[in-house]
Amino acid sequence: xxxxxxxxxxxxxxxxxxxxxxxxxxxxxxxxxxxxxxxxxxxxxxxxxxxxxxxxxxxxxxxxxxxxxxxxxxxxxxxxxxxxxxxxxxxxxxxxxxxxxxxxxxxxxxxxxxxxxxxxxxxxxxxxxxxxxxxxxxxxxxxxxxxxxxxxxxxxxxxxxxxxxxxxxxxxxxxxxxxxxxxxxxxxxxxxxxxxxxxxxxxxxxxxxxxxxxxxxxxxxxxxxxxxxxxxxxxxxxxxxxxxxxxxxxxxxxxxxxxxxxxxxxxxxxxxxxxxxxxxxxxxxxxxxxxxxxxxxxxxxxxxxxxxxxx
Numbered sequence: 001x002x003x004x005x006x007x008x009x010x011x012x013x014x015x016x017x018x019x020x021x022x023x024x025x026x027x028x029x030x031x032x033x034x035x036x037x038x039x040x041x042x043x044x045x046x047x048x049x050x051x052x053x054x055x056x057x058x059x060x061x062x063x064x065x066x067x068x069x070x071x072x073x074x075x076x077x078x079x080x081x082x083x084x085x086x087x088x089x090x091x092x093x094x095x096x097x098x099x100x101x102x103x104x105x106x107x108x109x110x111x112x113x114x115x116x117x118x119x120x121x122x123x124x125x126x127x128x129x130x131x132x133x134x135x136x137x138x139x140x141x142x143x144x145x146x147x148x149x150x151x152x153x154x155x156x157x158x159x160x161x162x163x164x165x166x167x168x169x170x171x172x173x174x175x176x177x178x179x180x181x182x183x184x185x186x187x188x189x190x191x192x193x194x195x196x197x198x199x200x201x202x203x204x205x206x207x208x209x210x211x212x213x214x215x216x217x218x219x220x221x222x223x224x225x226x227x228x229x230x231x232x233x234x235x236x237x238x239x240x241x242x243x244x245x246x247x248x249x250x251x252x253x254x255x256x257x258x259x260x261x262x263x264x265x266x267x268x269x270x271x272x273x274x275x276x277x278x279x280x281x282x283x284x285x286x287x288x289x290x291x292x293x294x295x296x297x298x299x300x301x302x303x304x305x306x307x308x309x310x311x
C-alpha cells in the first residue's frame with residue numbers, strides 16, 4: 001500500500017491559531033527572559049549560537065555531567081506525538097473531541113479537515129464509521145496517518161525556513177512541531193523568529209516564540225519548542241536503538257550494519273510497528289530531493305510506504 005501526499009495541505013486547527021498570530025511573534029521581542037522549564041534542559045551558555053561542530057548545535061554541559069547531543073528521528077516523532085495525543089505514539093484509536101471542539105482520532109488527526117475522508121480511506125478506514133465512533137483505528141492506521149502528516153510538515157518546514165538543513169535536529173524538531181501545529185502559513189508569520197534563525201540568533205528566535213500569542217494559547221508546547229530552539233541539542237537520556245530489519249531496496253540510506261535509532265531514522269511504535277526515514281538527519285542530506293520517503297516494517301515484512309512530494 002502506498003500513500004501519496006502533497007504538501008499543499010490544510011491544517012484546520014491552524015486556521016484559528018493563524019488568525020491569533022498576527023501577533024507578538026512578528027514584532028519586536030520583549031526583553032523578558034526565557035522562562036524556566038523543569039522538563040527541558042537549560043539553554044547553553046553561549047546563548048544558542050552556532051558552535052562546537054554540531055551542524056547548528058552548541059556544546060553545552062548537561063546537568064549531572066556529560067554534554068548535549070543531537071536528537072534522533074524517533075525522539076522527534078515521539079516529542080511531537082505527545083503534543084498531539086494523550087497517548088503519545090500509541091495515539092487514540094477512537095474518536096474524541098479536542099480542545100478546539102474538533103472530532104479527532106489517532107495522533108492529532110483532525111476529522112474536520114477537508115482531506116480526512118480521503119486519508120482515512122487511504123489507510124483502509126471508513127470515515128463515517130470512525131467519526132461516529134462505530135469503529136476504531138489499528139496501530140498501523142494510526143501510524144500511517146501520523147507519518148504522512150509529519151512528513152508533510154517536515155517538507156513544509158524545509159520550504160518555509162531556508163536554513164532548515166543547516167540546523168541541528170533539536171532546532172529542526174521545534175520547527176516541524178510548529179508546522180504540525182500551525183501549518184506552514186502560520187509559521188511563516190513568525191517573521192522575527194525566521195529572521196533570527198537566518199542570522200544564527202537562536203536565543204532571539206526562541207524569545208520571539210515565547211512572546212507570541214501562540215505561546216499564550218498552547219503554553220508548555222511553545223516553551224518546549226523555544227527551549228529546543230535556544231539550546232540546539234538535548235540532554236535527554238539516549239534512547240534504545242531501533243535495530244534495522246532487512247534492507248528495503250527503496251531506502252537508499254538504510255544501513256543494515258548500523259544500530260538504528262538515529263542514523264537509520266527508526267521509530268518504534270506500539271504493536272511492533274516500526275518506521276524508517278533515513279533521509280532526515282542533521283545537516284544537508286544527499287538523499288533529499290524534495291521527497292520524504294517513510295518505510296513501514298510490521299510483523300517481519302515491509303508492508304507500506306509514505307511518499308511526500310513538495311509542491
